[in-house]
Structures are given as C-alpha cells and as structure tokens.
Amino acid sequence: MSEIFIENHNQKLKDLIFKRRLWNIFIIISLLIAVLLSSSIIDINSSRLLNGLPRLGDYISQILPSLDSSSLFLDSNKEGSIAYWYFNLPKYLKLLFETFNMALLATIIGSSIALLLSFLSAKNTAPNSFIYFMTRRTLEFFRGVPEIIFAILFVWALGIGPIAGIIAMTLHTTGSLGKLFSEVHENSDIKPREALKASGGNWPSEMKFGLLPQVLPNLISYTLLRFEINIRASTILGFVGAGGIGQELYLVINFNYYEEVSAIILLIILTVISIDLLSEYLRKNVIEVDNVR
Amino acid sequence: MSDKEIINLHPRIFYPLWKRSPLSIITSLLIFLYIIFSINYFNFSIEDLLNGFSKMKPILYSMVNWNDFLSWNFNSILIGILQTLAMAFLGTLAASIISIPLGLMASRQVVRISFPRFIIRRFLDFIRGVDILIWALIFVRAFGLGPFSGVLAIFVADTGTLSKLYSEAADNSDNKQIEGLTSSGANKLSTLRFGLIPQVMPIFISQSLYFFESNSRSAVILGIVGAGGIGLQLSERMKAQYWDQAFFIIIIILIMVAAIDRLSRFLREKIINI
Numbered sequence: 384m385s386e387i388f389i390e391n392h393n394q395k396l397k398d399l400i401f402k403r404r405l406w407n408i409f410i411i412i413s414l415l416i417a418v419l420l421s422s423s424i425i426d427i428n429s430s431r432l433l434n435g436l437p438r439l440g441d442y443i444s445q446i447l448p449s450l451d452s453s454s455l456f457l458d459s460n461k462e463g464s465i466a467y468w469y470f471n472l473p474k475y476l477k478l479l480f481e482t483f484n485m486a487l488l489a490t491i492i493g494s495s496i497a498l499l500l501s502f503l504s505a506k507n508t509a510p511n512s513f514i515y516f517m518t519r520r521t522l523e524f525f526r527g528v529p530e531i532i533f534a535i536l537f538v539w540a541l542g543i544g545p546i547a548g549i550i551a552m553t554l555h556t557t558g559s560l561g562k563l564f565s566e567v568h569e570n571s572d573i574k575p576r577e578a579l580k581a582s583g584g585n586w587p588s589e590m591k592f593g594l595l596p597q598v599l600p601n602l603i604s605y606t607l608l609r610f611e612i613n614i615r616a617s618t619i620l621g622f623v624g625a626g627g628i629g630q631e632l633y634l635v636i637n638f639n640y641y642e643e644v645s646a647i648i649l650l651i652i653l654t655v656i657s658i659d660l661l662s663e664y665l666r667k668n669v670i671e672v673d674n675v676r
Numbered sequence: 677m678s679d680k681e682i683i684n685l686h687p688r689i690f691y692p693l694w695k696r697s698p699l700s701i702i703t704s705l706l707i708f709l710y711i712i713f714s715i716n717y718f719n720f721s722i723e724d725l726l727n728g729f730s731k732m733k734p735i736l737y738s739m740v741n742w743n744d745f746l747s748w749n750f751n752s753i754l755i756g757i758l759q760t761l762a763m764a765f766l767g768t769l770a771a772s773i774i775s776i777p778l779g780l781m782a783s784r785q786v787v788r789i790s791f792p793r794f795i796i797r798r799f800l801d802f803i804r805g806v807d808i809l810i811w812a813l814i815f816v817r818a819f820g821l822g823p824f825s826g827v828l829a830i831f832v833a834d835t836g837t838l839s840k841l842y843s844e845a846a847d848n849s850d851n852k853q854i855e856g857l858t859s860s861g862a863n864k865l866s867t868l869r870f871g872l873i874p875q876v877m878p879i880f881i882s883q884s885l886y887f888f889e890s891n892s893r894s895a896v897i898l899g900i901v902g903a904g905g906i907g908l909q910l911s912e913r914m915k916a917q918y919w920d921q922a923f924f925i926i927i928i929i930l931i932m933v934a935a936i937d938r939l940s941r942f943l944r945e946k947i948i949n950i
Contacts, residue, residue, distance in 0.1 A: 421762030425823035541728035652805030
C-alpha cells in the first residue's frame, strides 16, 4: 500500500518537475526571441558596443577632475585643487537653490490641489459617479504624461525659466498624488464618519474630523516621497529650458566643459541623497510618532 | 452633563486650535511664509501667467484640430513606439541580469562581512542619485545619438534601483531554509541556489516586470536628449509646433503605457501563482 503511494508520489513529483522545466524552457526561448527582435529594432550589434565602450571610458576619464594631492587645498588659480575644480561653485549653489525651491513649491501646490481633488476621486467620498469618473480620468492624464513633456509645452508658452518647470511638476504631482490620496481615502475606516454624520455633522466637518485624522499621516508620507521624486525631476527639467541646475548641466555636457560635468553631477547626487535621507528620517520618526499620539 | 463638564472631561479635544496642535499652526505659517517668499524669488506675476496661458489657447486648439490626419507620418510613429518598447525591454533585462549578483552581494543574507556590502550599497546610491535623463545625455555624448544610448541609460539607472530592491528582498527572506541546507552539509553555492533563490526569484521577476512597466514610461522621455524612441518623434514635433501630431503621439503613449500596465499586472499575478 505505502509503496504504491510512494510510487504515485514520485510520479507526481516527476510530472511537476517536467512541467516546470518545460515552462522554464518556454520562458527562456521567448525571452531570447524578444531580445533578438528588440536588438534588430534598435539596431544593436556587438561591434558597436565594443567600439563604444572605450569611448565611454575616455569620456568618463575626461570628466573626472584632475586632482593633485599636493595642491588639493590651494586656491582656485592652481590646477589640481578642489577649488579649481569647483571654481563655479557660487553659481552652482544658486542654481541648486533654485532647483530645490522649484521642487518644494511644486510639491506644496501640487499636493494641495491633489488633496482637494482626492475627495472627488475616491469612491467613498465622491459626490456622484460622474464627477468621480471625470476626476479620475483627468488625474490619469496628468499622471500619464511625463513632466518634461509638459515642461516643453510650458516653456513654449511662458518662456524659458523655472516657472514653466514648476507648473509642469505641479501638474504631474497633482496627478500622481491625487490618485494615491484617493486610494488612502478609500481604505479609511468609515465608522468615525458615520458617527459624525449621526451626531449631525455636515460634509466638511465629516471630512475634517472623521476622515483627515485617519489619513493625514499617510498623506504626508506620500507627499514627502513625492518631494524626493520632484527633487530628481527638477534637476533634469532644465534640459528643455525649464529652470534649475539641469540647464547648466545640459550646457556643460554639450559644450564639453569636462570637469564641470563631474562637479555638477556630484553636487546633484549629494543633494538628492541628503534630501532622501532627510525625508526618510521625517517619514520614519516624525510622522509615526504623530500617528501614535 | 453640561457643556462645561464635557469640556473638562476631554480638555485636549476642546482646546483652541493653537493650543491643541501648535505644530500644525507653525507648519501652516511656515508654508504660508514660504509661498510668499517663492512668489518673490521666482518673480511670479499673474500677468505673465495669464499672458502665457492666452498664448496656449491656440496651441490647445491646434492640438485637437486634426484636419490633415491622413497625411501624417504614421510609419515613424510606429517605429518610435517599437523602439521605445525595445529599449525598455533590453534595458530592464540587462539590468535585471546584472542586478542578481549585485543585489545578492549587497545583501546581509549572502555576504556576512559588512565592508563589501557597504561599498556596493554606496555605489548603488551613487548610481541612483543621477537621473536617467542625465545618464542618457552622457551616453549620447559617448555613443552618439540613437536608441542604443537609451538602452544603456535604462540599464545603468535601473541597475542602481533594482539591485537595491533585490538586496532588500534577499534580506527579508526566511533564514530557516538556508540554515536547514547548511546543517545538512551543503556548501555556500547550493545554499544560495536551493535556499535563497527559490524564495526570492518570484519577487525579483515581479519587480523586474514592474520596472519594465515604469521604463516604458521613462523610455518615452529619453528621446528628448536624442536617445531614440517615441520621445524623439514627440519632441521633434513639439519643436516644430506640430501640436496636433504631438497630442496624437501623447495619446498613443498613454494607450501604450496602459496596455503594458495591464500586461505586466497579468504576468505578475501569474508568476506569484506558479
């Protein structure tokens, strides 16, 4: 009896393994076909890669600063010093400040609009299904179009400068935060709102006292995450003339001011990482403490 | 109970707002001051904005006015879409392959010594600090215009993020299976192959699929710096002010992204169920 059982079991196991292998082979073959197809579409071949790699190495070695250990801390007239590498630092800092402000302002305005719209686009707070549908589709559109595309459009209309970038980022922030916020609303507990309604509260006070206290920690956390994303985005909006340090980066890359490229990129990385750390700290400590209280 | 008694019973709730949550008052005040500051800083003026938006009116009009629809160059749009998809696919695949060893090496579960882990993590942070468009610009300088530079940009930018996610997945994996294998005498390689990989592979694959999805969005914008794909077609048309065709391409992009969303969600559910 038990032998038959074991045999059966082994047979089943073999079948399973066979099926699994078949699946794996199928997946690998289809991946290979997809790779071949894609490579032929974008015209990749190994010779191009092999020719390009040394050029990439050259480029990277060119943009790296030629620092000299003996004159590292001398003033900006001496080649090989950090001050020589960052001779343009005041300008960069000014642009970084602009970049930071673009992201912050777009986050503030975008999240405020998103908060207003999120009540209309959450199933449990929307006044009626038509408004719900329309707001959802609008938010989807603003979220779906990359901000840099909006930026091109606004640069054309408003002229070169940070305002075009701010508006572009605001639209995109509204789209994505509006969706996230409304999902938070949909996951909220309905009981506090029902209690408020039962004791005669009107719609605004229902939202303010029944919904917001529940969802606020989540909303702030999403907004901070979005701020991180916007900091990144605002460093590149300058490529199309929408302000910030991207404009300078685009210029130095295209004019081959080699050492300045690495100087700016390093500054951008430092900014992005420090903002990420700050926002992570705020999200982990400040908001959760607030939530418990 | 009179009102006063209730108020005395729950003093915190009935305090005036500034006493109840001074933090929120301070925050609102700061935000208000900041907005006033930035209006000055950016020289916001309602007039300029209105002027700009009145300039946009004809753009918006021409966006929806497709009177020469049949004469558009649909071929280049189709090629652009295919290129974008191919770029996203190849970039994500290459990044996924290299992220497996990198992610495992950055994981506590695999490398017990903290120093190499630290180095790899900082390296990944460095890669992630640079936006994909900056990578694209650099690769365009090094390899020339075209989708190939876009693939490399996606590859590099994704390696930074995917490796980090992979290493976190490996960190969160269950230790018991690895311990079981170790205690029955398996060497390091087979503990990885049979203890760790089966646990993390579905997560890896679903994350890669998710990245393919998000890359089909980012591949769209790579064309703006000349790294090929539909973004090139779009930005060319926007520069030449063919707003109608640009709007058409935006719609096509939205449809493409939605379709890939669906496909990737379907595949992710399938993979989790296998």
